[in-house]
Amino acid sequence: xxxxxxxxxxxxxxxxxxxxxxxxxxxxxxxxxxxxxxxxxxxxxxxxxxxxxxxxxxxxxxxxxxxxxxxxxxxx
Numbered sequence: 001x002x003x004x005x006x007x008x009x010x011x012x013x014x015x016x017x018x019x020x021x022x023x024x025x026x027x028x029x030x031x032x033x034x035x036x037x038x039x040x041x042x043x044x045x046x047x048x049x050x051x052x053x054x055x056x057x058x059x060x061x062x063x064x065x066x067x068x069x070x071x072x073x074x075x076x
Contacts, residue, residue, distance in 0.1 A: 012038040018073040021046055035059075037068035 018033040032047040042059040 010039050012036045014038070014068065014070050016071045016073055018044075035071055035073070037071050039067055040065050042068055042071070 014037055016035045018035060020028040021031040021033045023029055030049065032049065034045050034047075036043050036045060042061065044057045044059055046055040046057075047053075048055070
């Protein structure tokens, strides 16, 4: 899937694995999640293993503009 230039202006700098996507009741679904960040952008991705579909969501960080170099998911 082309990440450059459609999502990021340059190559992403870090990726974090987030395990399974949780539903509104915090139960695990069958979809996987991971996050990708780089030059002033952070995106959250879902992988649907049954179809191979990737769904991206750009994270809104408000007025904070950073060059992200590392990231991690919290356990909750």
